[in-house]
Amino acid sequence: MKAEEFDEKFDRGEDVTSALDMAKAQRPGEEQRRVNVDFPAWMIAALDREARRLGVTRQSVIKVWLAERLEHHTTPAA
Known part of the structure; x- marks a missing residue:
C-alpha cells in the first residue's frame, strides 16, 4: 500500500493495522534501557x-x- 492510500484510510478511520509490521514498530524516544537501583x-x-x-x-x-x-519538574526544551 502506498503512503497516500495508507494516510487516506487512516484519516477515514479505517483499520490500517494489517499494513503495519508490528514486530518492528517503535515509539520514537521511548527506547527501553535497563537500570539497577538499590x-x-x-x-x-x-x-x-x-x-x-x-x-x-x-x-x-x-x-x-x-x-x-x-513531568512536574522538567521544563520542555525550546
Whole structure:
C-alpha cells in the first residue's frame, strides 16, 4: 500500500493495522534501557503494597511515579 492510500484510510478511520509490521514498530524516544537501583527493604515493602492495591507490578508503580515527578519538574526544551 502506498503512503497516500495508507494516510487516506487512516484519516477515514479505517483499520490500517494489517499494513503495519508490528514486530518492528517503535515509539520514537521511548527506547527501553535497563537500570539497577538499590532500595531499602521498607521501601520495597511499601512499593509492593501499593502495587498490590493497584493490581499492577512494582516496576509499573516505580515507572509511573518517576514519570509523574519528572513531568512536574522538567521544563520542555525550546
